[in-house]
Amino acid sequence: MTLNRELTAASTIPLVLSILDRRECYGYLLIKEVRDLSGDRIAWSDGMLYPVLRRLESQSLIVSRWSTAETGRKRRYYALTPDGREELRRQKEQWKLVGDVLHRLWKEDASCST
Amino acid sequence: MFDLNAAIDDWRGRMTGRPDLQVGDIDELEDHLREIVAELTAKGLAEQEAFLIAVHRLGDPDLLAGEFAAADPGLRRKLRLRWILVGGLAVLALMAFAELVGMMSLGRMELMHVRGPMLGWSWGILQVVVLALGVLFIWKVTTRDRAARSIFSHAVWIVGLLLMIIAAGWLLGRPGAAAISMIPRTLPGDMIPPSLVPLLSAWTRIFLVALPALLLIGLLGLLDRGFRPRR
Numbered sequence: 387m388t389l390n391r392e393l394t395a396a397s398t399i400p401l402v403l404s405i406l407d408r409r410e411c412y413g414y415l416l417i418k419e420v421r422d423l424s425g426d427r428i429a430w431s432d433g434m435l436y437p438v439l440r441r442l443e444s445q446s447l448i449v450s451r452w453s454t455a456e457t458g459r460k461r462r463y464y465a466l467t468p469d470g471r472e473e474l475r476r477q478k479e480q481w482k483l484v485g486d487v488l489h490r491l492w493k494e495d496a497s498c499s500t
Numbered sequence: 501m502f503d504l505n506a507a508i509d510d511w512r513g514r515m516t517g518r519p520d521l522q523v524g525d526i527d528e529l530e531d532h533l534r535e536i537v538a539e540l541t542a543k544g545l546a547e548q549e550a551f552l553i554a555v556h557r558l559g560d561p562d563l564l565a566g567e568f569a570a571a572d573p574g575l576r577r578k579l580r581l582r583w584i585l586v587g588g589l590a591v592l593a594l595m596a597f598a599e600l601v602g603m604m605s606l607g608r609m610e611l612m613h614v615r616g617p618m619l620g621w622s623w624g625i626l627q628v629v630v631l632a633l634g635v636l637f638i639w640k641v642t643t644r645d646r647a648a649r650s651i652f653s654h655a656v657w658i659v660g661l662l663l664m665i666i667a668a669g670w671l672l673g674r675p676g677a678a679a680i681s682m683i684p685r686t687l688p689g690d691m692i693p694p695s696l697v698p699l700l701s702a703w704t705r706i707f708l709v710a711l712p713a714l715l716l717i718g719l720l721g722l723l724d725r726g727f728r729p730r731r
Contacts, residue, residue, distance in 0.1 A: 413528060414535040432532060433559035436525065437567035444572045452524075455531070462528045 388427045398430065398438055400481060403474040406448060406466040412455075413439065413462070439464060447473050502548040508533065515561050519576055520569035533558060585638045593631035629659055630715060 405411055405419055417430050442448045447470035455461040508530060515526050533554045540550035569576065636652040
């Protein structure tokens with residue numbers, strides 16, 4: 387099973403914010419992390435992550451800085467801002483709500499009351 | 501024999517020239533491309549094969565540029581505005597500099613005759629400084645490059661400090677003014693033809709209007725350090 391396109395798109399921002407909440411990260415590593423954590427079932431298209439990062443940055447949810455990587459190349463690292471942390475908190479609540487409701491629906495055997 | 505660097509240069513050539521993809525974006529994508537190539541060659545793929553897969557994984561340049569444009573819709577407008585404003589201010593700064601040279605070529609008495617006792621060449625220096633700050637300010641608010649932003653803040657602090665020292669000097673028995681008078685006051689007198697002087701002082705009148713405005717936006721920039729769009 388792989389995640390369908392709609393859910394992949396919808397979960398991109400909470401995933402990016404959650405990873406950056408743990409530590410500063412660069413684009414390639416973000417994608418790799420999501421791929422590893424999901425066991426290859428959430429597959430982002432590599433290039434398309436960057437416009438998302440750009441959008442998050444223009445919304446001041448993340449900041450970027452250039453640094454020299456161990457390979458000697460310039461590399462752009464992203465980190466969460468306080469606004470980003472706040473947004474992540476909101477996203478968590480919303481995803482938790484959806485998760486809880488689905489979980490209860492699937493667990494309980496109740497039918498819709500008329 | 502496949503040359504990875506040449507292939508990447510070629511790929512960069514295909515990515516550049518799109519207004520929505522800035523050099524920093526392409527640098528970042530190149531780093532990503534090289535990471536994929538390294539990952540795949542470590543798994544035993546030939547470099548050429550790895551490169552082709554990496555390019556494919558990054559996606560079609562046109563689609564990608566479209567996504568970048570959608571991610572920051574104001575960017576193109578902001579860039580255009582930046583060039584207009586920076587260009588305009590740079591012209592003004594050059595004019596102010598030319599005027600400054602002109603003023604320095606006049607003797608002190610002539611200067612007072614042309615524009616009254618208030619406007620010496622130190623006024624000209626102030627114009628050049630403020631206009632240069634204006635250029636930096638516009639650069640700062642329209643760029644994603646953090647270096648430009650910190651250059652601006654440093655420049656503002658340095659200039660602010662200098663102005664305070666000079667003002668304090670005037671207040672405390674004018675040692676500041678004395679320090680300024682150490683700077684060579686006159687340049688060869690024939691550098692600016694006298695016929696140009698009225699034209700130059702017309703520019704001064706424009707600056708008298710532009711200067712408070714620029715100082716104001718500079719102050720606003722200081723007050724609102726972020727100046728970034730918010731949701």
